[in-house]
Amino acid sequence: MRLLTSGCMMTGVFADIDLILPPANKSGKPAGLVLISGAQISNTAYNKTMVALQEAAAQKGISLYCGSPWYLGNTPQPVDLKQRVNNIHEEFTKAGLADGAPQFYAAHSLGTVFLQDFVASLGSEAAGQILMGGFILRKSLVPTFNYSVPTLTMGAELDGLARVTRIAESAYHTKDEKNFPVVVLEGQNHMQFASGDPPSNVRKHDLEAEVTEDAAHAKIASVGADFLAQRMGLSSGDVVAAEVSSSQDILKAIADAYEMEGSRRFNAPAQVGGPDEKSCVRGLCPTSSPWAPTAQQVISQSAVPDYSLKVTNAYVDLGGSPVTGKDFHLPNVTTSGKDVTITTYSGCYWNDKLDEIYDDLDTGFTFTSAQEIGTKLYSRQCTLNVGVGKNVSFSEDDPDFCAQTNQMAYDWALKHAPGKSASRFQSKGVPFVFGADVQKAGGPLFLNARLQFTEKQQDGKNVMEVVSFKQATEQNYWEDHFHVPRPSSIPDPGCYHYCKLLSPARAMEWMLVDGLRSQDFELESVLI
Secondary structure, rough: EEEEEEHHHHOOOOOOEEEOOOOOOOOOOEEEEEEEEOOOOHHHHHHHHHHHHHHHHHHOOOEEEEOOOOOHHHHOOOHHHHHHHHHHHHHHHHHHOOOOEEEEEEOOOHHHHHHHHHHHHHHHHOEEEEEOOOOOHHOOOOOOOOOOOOOEEEEEEEEEOOOHHHHHHHHHHHOOOOOOEEEEEEEEHHHHOOOOOOOOOHEEEEEEOOOHHHHHHHHHHHHHHHHHHHOOOOOOOOOHHHHHHHHHHHHHHHHHHHHHOOOOOOOOOOOOOOOHHHHHHHOOOOOOOOHHHHHHHHHHHOOOOOOEEEEEEEEEOOOOHHHHOOOOOOOOEEEEEEEEEEEEEEEOOOHHHHHHHEEEEEEEEOOOOEEEEEEEOOOHHHHHHHHHHHHHHHHHHOHHHHHHHHHHHHHHHHHHHHHHHHHHHHHOOOOOOOOOOOOEEHHHHHOOOOOOEEEEOOOEEEEEEEEOOOEOOOOOOHHHHHHOOOOOOOOOOEEEEEEEEEOHHHHHHHHHHHHOOOOOHHHHHHOO
């Protein structure tokens, strides 16, 4: 094993070298920190970050020994992680770190995935952990939080790989855990946790930073050193607390959007496709989409202005039937006096199979919001005819109610995004525009038609056109189409106005991450 120390950093380019950085001043309270690099990023790319951390730690009274192991191909892997960490610790000892000094661990990007299992196995032997451009994995977050080593999670606001929405997911599930602060570093991107030229994957997918590398490193060091000092009893953690507080605007905006969706990763795990799907009984789940009733309000509220309209919703298996061992779940209306109640049912679809693999790997690379909220809604015609005794034609359902609701979801996200984020998106982002609804004739055709996103040019700029598919059926659909008595085993197929709805969370995620990619970026390569 060859070593590179801070004393020889200026001598040239090195390979096959563990990076060891003893503190410039050893008069403080000693501690060690081992940093595991990200994929295809050399350990020497973290030299500036670690030096900045050492300098900030020194101001807290800590003499911090830093080290980062070398990996073939500059890509960490878990098989020999223990041995590589031990090698760094041995070099710390040779450099003067006393036995029994607190040992901390840090990692960036892919390194965070491998490090946290190793650190968890150390238990109390690990004084703490810093995850940069990474996060505590879902297996430790749900169904209940079950990670023991105090951990600081530092996400970058403009991280195009470990997206800020996934950072917010961790914050959501650790908000009551005082030893697990989550911060979002404003204006910083994925590569700024390190230095130098980014590898091709980072270059292709990262967002444009709005702060300099030096400013990014100074912020990382300030927050990181305060976390170390707090764990060592040398700080009250005011710097970390202030950064946690300043991160709340964006973290709350994201959480609010995902809660409005009824997200499987936030507030509604018990849905088809969610981690608690087993709680659904015969296709009916105990959770709902708070957003979906908005579409029914768009369809029905103005039609019955003299009535109080209540809309309920539940997540279901949209394609469920007795043939599949589940029940039909269909919209309906009931009226009591001046109260009209309409039941609606929804089911989310997230991404294609490849993207679901990415999401299951929990890398933060792909969307975590739903691509669509497929929703069974009651028609406007039948709201009037069945609900309040009118006699109107099916033309009442001609308007593009799905597109209208999707525009509202987009507007909701723009309104609830942090002011600076909204301004950035309006200045640099690729906006959504909404096309007319497209009718699908038949349940299976509707179910399998996904909310459509198509890159287009409008006024010389890229836009993303969003088109919803609908299934609208007139009140007397069976009689008008089949001309035979309807068997009792087949539910009435009339009075529907189904929509593929845009999730406010998908709109928010687009504004914060994927819609910010360069106008020259090939949007078809975005996983949407």
